[in-house]
Amino acid sequence: MPSPLRMILVRTVLGLGMLLPVSAVIFFAVSLLPGDYATEVLGQQATPESVARFRETLGLDTPVAQRYVAWLTHAVQGDLGKSYASHEGGARPVAGIIGERLLNTFFLAGVTASVAVPLAVGLGILIALYRDSWVDRLLNSATLAMISCPEFFLAYVLMLLLSVKLNLFYSLAMVDAGTPLSARLLRIALPVLTLTLVITAHMMRMTRTALISILSHPYIEMARCKGLSPSRIMLRHALPNAWAPIVNVIAFNLSYLVVGVVVVEVAFAYPGIGQTMVDAVRARDVPVIQACALIFAVTYIVFNLAADLIAIATNPRLMHAT
């Protein structure tokens, strides 16, 4: 079987195998947290008997290992279970809770990526071309400053300036199934802007570094001697060889956009998967937590695999390095 296909197969199998220890670690870690769904949902109103009744109904009084095995048995058959918030007459399957929110997160990630990735790579090429000039220094310091600020700080500053003071954008990114596409795009303008500022620095600087290291090779000097323009050298000769490290950074940042944007989601009240996971942990709603953990793990695995494939496509020598 050709090597790339074999690589995909091996990586996929390994990736799926990773899901088992991930789900186990998270399950047991959550069980170590103080309290459980019964105590958290009743909060200060809890009485010992109402807590005991709740636990009995949800099966929380059985040992941890037994509960994990039960969950696992259902999960491998594709049944992610029901949220603990289900009650008689109102069953809440986990897939239903997560489904729409996951799509929202993908939408936000997709729009952000389509803005940020071309911007970051483009700027990276620009400053590699004009390295050590004032453009280079300016962009470097600006993006470093952005990445040094916590996301919520950036979010609040943008919210204050662009929404409250100048009234250009909505401060609430509350969308639901019925929102049309144009309204959606308008509503998520500020979160997209915040996230773009956050992830651009990493990708831009990696692009610059990768290109500069390529530019020191002899064949680039040969291209210059041949009289090619700097932009042609950059785009046609240097960039194709620089993709490997660049796509790896892009994959990392795209995974972050799916998995790590809970702070921005909360700041703009955007109904995404990050907030779902945090609420589920706070409420100790284990089926939802497990499902989110699996989704996050799969996201990382898929993006990393895609990045490696692209890298190999541009530089087949890397295939043997894995």
Next chain:
Amino acid sequence: MSLTLISRRTAIKAGIGAAAAVQLGGLPARAAEPKRGGFARIATNDGSQTDSLDPITWPGSFTGSALGGALCNNLTEILPDRSVAGDLAESFEGSDKSRKWTFKLKPGLTFHNGKSLTADDVVAAMKHHMGPNTKSPAKAVLALVTDVKADDKATVVFTLSDSSPDLPYMLSDYHLPIMPAKADGTMDLSAPVGSGPFVMERWTPGMPAKMKRNPNYHKAKRPYLDEVEFIPIPDVTARTNALLTGEVHFSNNLDIKTLALLQRNPSVRVQRVPSTRHFSFDMNTQIAPFNNPDVRLALKYAIDREEIVKKVLLGNGTIGNDNNVARSMKFWAETPPQYSYDPEKSKEHLKRAGLTTLAVDLSVANAAFPGAIDAALLFKDQAARAGITINIVREPDDGYWSKVWRQKNFVGVDWYGRATVDWLYSTTLAKDAAWNDTKFEHARFNELLLQGRAESDEAKRAPIYAEMQKIVHDQGGLIIVAFADYINGVSNKLQFGEVGGIYPMDNFKLAERWWMA
């Protein structure tokens, strides 16, 4: 990635208290006649995908106002002047020394799906919280009820094991809404159907609840709004900004640190509603050193409540006097002396206890009450001057109410109060009360509690409760720092009349009672 900005979802602790008039920030208090029409958007500080239609899990502002106050009705409600009135009930009467209560329902009541609301639905709603298999924390509210049955289609009779003159008040508890009953006599929780002023258009837990006016509502002229949307925004900055940009017309639980800035904005006003909510440091009176009454008094004189209200609550509250009955409640009695900061008296009490110094651990977290940690730090400083060393133990927010409260001996607590003194004492200070975290066991107090319940003559009840309050003030384990206000931000486009201070958001009925300007 920092998660400190996400405020913990404050669980409303089944609170009812008495009401009070509302104070506005510099604008006239009374608005004009209510006008029909309009679409109000209400932002709440909680609401997540773990919410459900089952009222036993209704923990907060979102479920209380959207589901409890807008979608559903209770048998009774508490009006802004703290009196109890029938909501679904037309009239109610107690007999046999308040051991039997008969409620007559209003005629022609219907649910949003057209089904008639009869006594059977009420019985099913109550039974949901009674019996050995219920998971409901409201079981304590109905603890004395031995039987509830429907005498006919419009009459519900409660039979109790002991006197309870306050039962009508307790039935307004937001855990007890009336929803349709199924054929087997249990509550139908499959769809958001109630009898309330608004009909649910769409809602998924964690998302906004969009509702429209119920044309068949049983109260004439109400509600005034045509449409209302409740939006859960847990982050306080996002909630405040949404109010400032006009995306919402109301935000509850504002951050007191930003109030001064907000008050300068001409399009919104800050609403402060005095309530029965109070913040306290509770001592376990059965464990040394707190089991010595002189030690308790030493600590009560070692705290400067005024400084804490000024510096931590920024003036948004009134100092407590270790009596958990709020001033606005019926039967509140003054209990002199007002505890003030007096290090000398504190040292004197320590000496009487046979000690020259005292060292105690105080457990607090941000979840204890807003500003708990700062208040504890001030307390530590103040007590040091009286020779008392307070060691602050910072507990994690997560699991505070299950691992710290009622387990440790000196903790910070946020209480929501209750509508009546009897109910308050039965749940917080009576001998076997589930929430008696001070483990208060006073024979005379418990004796008076039963006496107060059996007495239906108000003139005779007042001195009973006055004596109980004095006992709590003198010998209890509560150090009540302050009674807090509910602090909300209201757009100028939204108007209101008299506002209740029992629950937040006008006793959760703001959708029914407010109107657009």
